[in-house]
Amino acid sequence: MDRHWTNLFSDLDVQVQADAPLGPLTWFGIGGRADALVNPRSPEALAELLRRCLHNQIRVRVLGSGANLLVDDAGVEGVVISLTDPSFASLEVNTEGGIELMKVGAGHDLMKLVTECTRRGLTGIEGMTGIPAQIGGALAMNAGGRYGEIGDAVHAVAIVRPDGELRVYAKSELNFAYRHATLPDGVIAWATFSMREENPVVVRARVHEYMAYKRSVQPMSNCAAGCMFKNPVDPAQNQRVSAGKLIDEAGLKGHRVGKAFISDRHANFFTCEPGARTNDLRELVQLAKRVVFDRTGLALETEVVFWSRHGDGS
Ligand SMILES: Cc1cc2nc3c(=O)[nH]c(=O)nc-3n(C[C@H](O)[C@H](O)[C@H](O)COP(=O)(O)OP(=O)(O)OC[C@H]3O[C@@H](n4cnc5c(N)ncnc54)[C@H](O)[C@@H]3O)c2cc1C
Incomplete structure (x- = not known):
């Protein structure tokens, strides 16, 4: 694998940071480095970047807002793409045959989008209130909860495939399931959502209700x-x-490994103190899986995505 990142991408409209720390870009705030963190400055640059990575057999991962990500202490190989350039945060609303279609860049912040839709009197995604994410990350995870999932509002998703081709997939071609979306390989570039007009006061009231519920049940801290x-x-x-109930009933609330611990407020929230290692959290995860399985026979599957040189997963 060619590790001369700067040379490899030097003629592209991208910003490259070699040996980039990923921890600060995640909500856990811990974990190792990426061989290269690359911020394309346009969709065209993203497409060519993917083509070059494919050609040079460089592993590609995509970082959203890092709210559901735990990076191994030893970091990850290859390129991590981040869509923080404003060209990936576009927002357009068009009316087609009475249906409001909203086109949103994958790098757009989800919570800001909820606020913007509320202001404009558009209903459809306010169930995502309080979920930290970029649109791309929210789609990849089919983020949601008690008040719905983002997949419910999807109309189409545009993905830049590994060969650089941009393809638009109708919702019927995709599968949105519980905290999971089956999407073709590649980088989500933008999506369209089906929205409806509604009195902004009514939409805002729902947003407040959902936020109050979320605050009452979840610790909204950093490092989680x-x-x-x-x-x-x-x-x-x-x-x-x-x-959370299974972990709580197993007596693990507040349990600690190194500088990582299970929240004593919500047993499905794992968190850590400064200086924690990803390995502390991994051990805590394995422990919770083992204890819950031994007690109930139920196998816990992580929702948080783990990145590691040995393969991603849990
Ligand atoms: C305080 C707190 C509360 C939360 N509450 C909820 C909740 O109520 N409901 C819920 O569902 N989640 C919740 N989460 C988890 C998190 O917000 C969601 O999983 C969210 O969808 C993660 O989005 P992200 O942009 O941060 O993605 P990341 O964590 O950066 O990445 C997650 C996955 O998405 C992939 N990805 C990101 N962008 C793209 C892209 N453009 N193209 C292709 N793949 C991409 C990544 O490669 C990775 O596999 C919470 C997290 C925190 C910290």
Whole structure:
């Protein structure tokens, strides 16, 4: 693999940081470095960047706002793409046959989008209130909760494929499931959402209600990433059960490994103190999985995405 990143991409409209620390770009605030962090300054530069990575067999990962990501202490190989350039944060609203279609760049901040939709009197995504994400990260995870999922409002998603081709996929070609989306390989560039007009006062009232609920049940601190685990399906009940409740009932609330610990407010929130290592969190995750499985026979699956040189996953 060619490690002369600056040379490899020097003629592209991208910003390259070699040996870039990723921890500060995630909500956990911990973890190692990427061989290169690359910020394309245009969709065209993103397409050519992907083409070159494919040609040079360079591993590519995409970073959103880092709210659901834990990076290994040893960092990751290859290129991490970040869509922070304003060219990826566009917002357009068009009316087509009475349906409001909103086109949003993948780098747009989700919470700012909720605020903007509220101001304009557009309903459809306010169920995402209080979820930190870029639009790309929210789509990749099908972010959501009690008040819906982002996939509910999707009309189409545009993805720059590894060969640099931009393809637009209708919602019917994609699969949005519980905290997971089956999407073609590549980088989400933008998406369109089906919205409806509604009195801004009514939309704002819902946003306040949803935020109040979220504050009442979740610790909204830094150094965490929302829920660590997905709620597993209990075959006996044929429905999902709360992973937080299972961890709580296993007596693990407040349990600590090194400088990482399970929140004593919400047992599915894993958090850490300054100086923590990703390995501390990994051990805590393994412990929770083991103890819950031994007690209940239910296998916990992480919702948080782990990046590592040995392969991504949990
Ligand atoms: C305090 C707090 C509260 C939270 N509450 C909730 C909640 O209520 N509901 C919920 O669902 N989640 C919640 N989360 C988790 C998190 O907000 C979501 O998972 C969110 O969707 C992550 O988006 P992101 O942009 O930060 O993605 P990242 O964490 O940066 O990345 C997550 C995944 O998305 C991929 N990705 C990111 N951008 C792109 C792109 N452009 N193209 C392709 N793939 C991409 C990444 O490669 C990675 O696999 C919470 C997190 C925190 C810190």
